[in-house]
Structures are given as C-alpha cells and as structure tokens.
Amino acid sequence: MAGGEQKKSGGGGKKKEVKKETGLGLSVTKDENFGEWYSEVVVNGEMIEYYDISGCYILRPWAISIWENMQTFFDVEIKKMKIKNCYFPLFVSPGVLQKEKDHIEGFAPEVAWVTKSGESELEVPIAIRPTSETVMYPYYSKWIRGHRDLPLKLNQWCNVVRWEFSNPTPFIRSREFLWQEGHTAFATKEEADTEVLQILELYRRIYEEFLAIPVTKGRKSELEKFAGGLYTTSVEAFIPNTGRGIQGATSHCLGQNFAKMFEINFENEKGEKAMVWQNSWAYSTRTIGVVVMVHGDDKGLVLPPKVAALQVIVIPVPYKDADTQAIFDACVATVATLSDAGIRAEADLRDNYSPGWKYSNWEMKGVPLRIEIGPRDLANNQVRAVRRDNGAKTDISRVVLVEQVKEMLDKIQQNLFDVAKQKRDACIEVVKTWEEFVTALGQKKLILAPWCDEEDVEKDVKARTKGEMGAAKSLCTPFEQPELPEGTKCFASGKPAKKWTYWGRSY
Numbered sequence: 001m002a003g004g005e006q007k008k009s010g011g012g013g014k015k016k017e018v019k020k021e022t023g024l025g026l027s028v029t030k031d032e033n034f035g036e037w038y039s040e041v042v043v044n045g046e047m048i049e050y051y052d053i054s055g056c057y058i059l060r061p062w063a064i065s066i067w068e069n070m071q072t073f074f075d076v077e078i079k080k081m082k083i084k085n086c087y088f089p090l091f092v093s094p095g096v097l098q099k100e101k102d103h104i105e106g107f108a109p110e111v112a113w114v115t116k117s118g119e120s121e122l123e124v125p126i127a128i129r130p131t132s133e134t135v136m137y138p139y140y141s142k143w144i145r146g147h148r149d150l151p152l153k154l155n156q157w158c159n160v161v162r163w164e165f166s167n168p169t170p171f172i173r174s175r176e177f178l179w180q181e182g183h184t185a186f187a188t189k190e191e192a193d194t195e196v197l198q199i200l201e202l203y204r205r206i207y208e209e210f211l212a213i214p215v216t217k218g219r220k221s222e223l224e225k226f227a228g229g230l231y232t233t234s235v236e237a238f239i240p241n242t243g244r245g246i247q248g249a250t251s252h253c254l255g256q257n258f259a260k261m262f263e264i265n266f267e268n269e270k271g272e273k274a275m276v277w278q279n280s281w282a283y284s285t286r287t288i289g290v291v292v293m294v295h296g297d298d299k300g301l302v303l304p305p306k307v308a309a310l311q312v313i314v315i316p317v318p319y320k321d322a323d324t325q326a327i328f329d330a331c332v333a334t335v336a337t338l339s340d341a342g343i344r345a346e347a348d349l350r351d352n353y354s355p356g357w358k359y360s361n362w363e364m365k366g367v368p369l370r371i372e373i374g375p376r377d378l379a380n381n382q383v384r385a386v387r388r389d390n391g392a393k394t395d396i397s398r399v400v401l402v403e404q405v406k407e408m409l410d411k412i413q414q415n416l417f418d419v420a421k422q423k424r425d426a427c428i429e430v431v432k433t434w435e436e437f438v439t440a441l442g443q444k445k446l447i448l449a450p451w452c453d454e455e456d457v458e459k460d461v462k463a464r465t466k467g468e469m470g471a472a473k474s475l476c477t478p479f480e481q482p483e484l485p486e487g488t489k490c491f492a493s494g495k496p497a498k499k500w501t502y503w504g505r506s507y
Contacts, residue, residue, distance in 0.1 A: 085154075092129055107131065112130075172286055226252040250283075255278070303365075309344065343406070429447050
C-alpha cells in the first residue's frame, strides 16, 4: 500500500532525501516497493512538493494542469444539465454542523476547528468544511418555497479539509484536497434518481475516456454508503500492484433526510406542503493519484494524452559539426505547426543538458510523445517520434506531421486504457466460499462474490480479515450483475445470496 509504506519513505511532511545526485531515475522499481516508488514518482515527476505541515502537499503546475483538463470537460457537461456554479464559505458553525447526527458522526474525527483569533480564544470554535451539506442546506431552506423554485442545482469547485491522521499519501489521502461538489434538490425522487446516474456516467467518462482507467459502476453497501444519505453509487478503480480497490468518485442520493433536518420544504402544485429530494456528488484530486498508480512505470509518470499538460516534447539532437541552428529552427517550426493544430507541444532547447538527459527527464514527467530532430531528419524532411507508453519509434514525414501525431496520440490514449483493463481484469477472481475468498485476498485479487447483503455479515468479514494489510470490505455491488443461480449461498455466511458484490482491501 502506498500509504502504509509512506511512513518509512517520508510520506508525512518531511522532505525526502534524493538518492541520486542527478535527481534523474528512480531508486526503486514499481514492483519491488510500490509505496517508495509512488512517493519518488510524484516528486521527481514534478507533480507535488512536500510541505512543512504533515499531510499537506504543494500541487505543482504539472498536476494542476491535469486537474484543469478534467475540470474543462466536467464543467461544460454539468452546465448542459443546467447546474450552476457557486461558492459557499469555508467555515461552518458547530450548531449547523451537528444538525444531522449520522452525517457528523461519519466525519467527526476528521473535522478541523479554528479556536483562536490572534491571541484570544474564540467564544465559539468554528469548523472548517469537511464537505458542504451542512454549510449549504440552511440556505436551500431559505431559497426554496414553492415548486417553481425547483429543481435547485448548484456545484462548487473548492477545497475541503479532513484532518486525516493515518498514512497521508499525496493525492490519495491528504488533509486538504481540491474537488467539485454538486448539491441538488428536486420535487420528486424519480428526478433525483435519474440525476444520480447521469452524474455517475460523467465520472465514468472522466476515468475511462480521459484518464484511461477502467472503472466499475455500482452501489455501495449500507455500511459503506455516505453518512446520512439514502444510497451511494460510485465508480471503483483497482490498483493491481497493491491489490487494492480505490473509490474513484461518488454520486449520492440523500433522500429526504437532510430536507427534514434543515426544513427544506416547498408547496407543490396542489398547494400541499412537501419535502424536497436531494443529491450530492463529488470527485477530487484523488483522480490524479490513481493515474500515477495505474499507468506509471519504472521510468516515471505515464500520462494519458487527453489530460497531459504537454502532449508532445520536441528535442533537438545535434551531432558534432551539425548545423545546430537549422536543427533548432526545425524544432521551433515543428512546435508551431503542432500548436496551431491544437496539440499541446513545446521544444526543449536547453543547451546545458544532453539529448539523453532530456529524454530521461521528459520520460520521468510522462509526456506521451517525444519528437527528436537530428541532421538526418533535417536532410530527409522528417522527424522521429517515440511513444512514452511502449517506446515504439516511428519516422514521420513533416508533410503529414499533424495527422500522424494526432493519430499516435489517439493510439496511446487507447492503448493505455486497453493495457490497464487487461491488468485489472486479470486480477478479478470469482469466489463462492470463505476459503476461496481468503486465498484470493492473499493473492491481491479484486474479488467478486455472492453475498446475502446483511450488514452484520459485512462487519464480520472486516473483523475476520483484519491484519497488517488492513481489513477487506465490500467495494461496490456492480450494476451489471452476472447471473445468480438459484440456491447460491453467500460466501461468508452460507445464507441465500442476493447479489454479486466486489470485495477487497482498499485505499
């Protein structure tokens, strides 16, 4: 587990020692020590820098640009759904925070409090939002009066603070992170149910179409659902190297629970008083950590072209006695041609580094495609293209440069998804009995098992698998259910099974 091994590798706030003087290359492989590998890649790939407060990280431009590329897609899509952006304050009063008992119990250990102003103690401490249901809903109650005020559909792009104490890991578990959180209110449950799945499909698209990561859409168990909500749906990813599931994003139907607590009522078309139905949904910068874990290799990051800050890096390769200026000019012209076609490209013209050093540097940063231009390429009016995902080299005529590069970027995007799906699918193990379950868990599998859907049985599974690696739990019940033959028993209790559910350890 990246987090678990993070302690040894300076995963808290301490700055890591760079083991190689050049700062290039990783000191461990992904297979031999995943936690150490991950912390080196995110720093050497210039995604983050460690900060002097444990569990907080500086997100560098290389990481933020990935976030912005996802944001561009998602923001346009939710606006098509008539969802509007807004911004609510970071601070929450204790009275409001504690209004929904189950909800705050779920978050209580992680809530950070402001207790002083200058040298004087605050009369009433103020919480920093761990999520914004309790921040926003008193005002929904104020703004919603009649059926014409519905639906109310708001989203905010913001930061939240959850004071995690165990195993902080960049992007995956941090005390402050960026996210979007949508909060919507409807007159009917049908409208709320429909939106839950529309948003979940957008999250699937972010992972599969943009991040090239296969995910499973499904429903969380009662034990794992959002505290205070009616039901939770999620997209679940899997990290084959650690054998852990990772919740990719969640779309919750809150039902009428919060409406009851915050008195969000409206007069319906018949003039009767009714309560609204609500949803909340979010994805966060955790997405970036999943990209690193799934696609990264022993040379560093491997970024999908759709979200990479830079899709193409152009590197001059001047040999001795070559016309260096002409090669540099060709590099600049190549960048201009690609940029005009909407491809994110730059040239690395630094003269104090060798071409070989530059190759390693940009491989570490995961740029999808490298273009090399040397004297031979210049003479033949061509460039050499090298793919980051598989190292394949191709000579491309400059006449068809744009078309060929676009095609290669598409192929890289697809190949990253195909390889990730192949690796994930190879980890799926279907089990029927407890013995098979324990064996599969020990082999770091993503386990699909028949389950009786009882909370006590899930608690028992957690208790029986507790150990150094962490307990196993239900990840999600996939919407696409395999056939469940009559008489199938639950793998854990022996009672009649009601459904197939994914199980495993998770982040």
